[in-house]
Amino acid sequence: MTVLFECTHDQARHIGLGIPHDDAPLRLHRLREDDDLAALLARTGGADDRSAAVAALLADRPAVEVPAEDRHLVRMRPPLLPAHVGDALVSGFMMTHNVKIDSGVPDQPNWFVKGLGDILRLPGEPLSVPGDAIAVCEEAEVVLVYVGDADGVPRYAGHTFGNDLTDIGRFKQHAGHLSYAKLCDAGIAPWLHLDAPPRSATGEVVIERDGAPAWKGAFTTGTDAIHYDVAAMMDRLFAHRSLHRPGRVHYVYVGADRSSFHGGFRPADGDRVAVDVTSHGVRFTHPLAWGPPAGGRSGQEWGR
CATH class of the missing domain: 3.90.850.10 (Fumarylacetoacetase-like, C-terminal domain)
Incomplete structure (x- = not known):
């Protein structure tokens, strides 16, 4: 089942999938300013619907790979934490x-x-x-x-x-x-x-x-x-x-x-x-x- 995480990188919000190993690079997808992941998940039904909605979102967002040695530049966020x-x-x-x-x-x-x-x-x-x-x-x-x-x-x-x-x-x-x-x-x-x-x-x-x-x-x-x-x-x-x-x-x-x-x-x-x-x-x-x-x-x- 899908596991996701949110983070900030290069002064922008990103989302990634899975639980990365400590020494592995991170594959991230840059979110748009108007992307509201919490609202997206609130509109879905069961677990399969939530996973499908996230997959559809990521398919249209640019991906970037952060090397393991640069992971200190990535700041994780509590899941779905609002701006306020x-x-x-x-x-x-x-x-x-x-x-x-x-x-x-x-x-x-x-x-x-x-x-x-x-x-x-x-x-x-x-x-x-x-x-x-x-x-x-x-x-x-x-x-x-x-x-x-x-x-x-x-x-x-x-x-x-x-x-x-x-x-x-x-x-x-x-x-x-x-x-x-x-x-x-x-x-x-x-x-x-x-x-x-x-x-x-x-x-x-x-x-x-x-x-x-x-x-x-x-x-x-x-x-x-x-x-x-x-x-x-x-x-x-x-x-x-x-x-x-x-x-x-x-x-x-x-x-x-x-x-x-x-x-x-x-x-x-x-x-x-x-x-x-x-x-x-x-x-x-x-x-x-x-x-x-x-x-x-x-x-x-x-x-x-």
């Missing part, structure tokens, strides 16, 4: 996986908002953590990508993989603070898979400290690992018209397997988190960067 980051909403569900489900679960898992499009971080970019975080953990997840059609209704465009970094310690301390716990950056892979969400995606997370592995653990995700019917879960979420807007791109993280927190490990400032989705040939790494404590002066300014 405010037109992208990053959100997710928690406690979705079978391994985390106890008796008496609700018929729809809790949903949260992480932020707008500017909190998405590509491989190699640091993931920011509030300085007063209690206990942070990585969460290797499938990320579903939806685009609002001409009527604003979110339409499935494809999926990728990401790291929903979370201050799980804050949530464990106070379950009502889930919304705060999720306000860390989100890692995302640039490869958009145009087929249905995977039934199974397996791999390993390795956390490095001072250049050496400090913790590692396997994970299993995908629709078979999720307690809920994912299609019904998304239909119910997007039944809310407040989420409808033409052209809005939704990145929905659908939950994670166990993490380093459950293994008793606590990531720290400067650690590097490598997620290897072995089943799909996707690997991405992010350093962790603790920032200043959450808060600021907004409230204090009221008394001036």
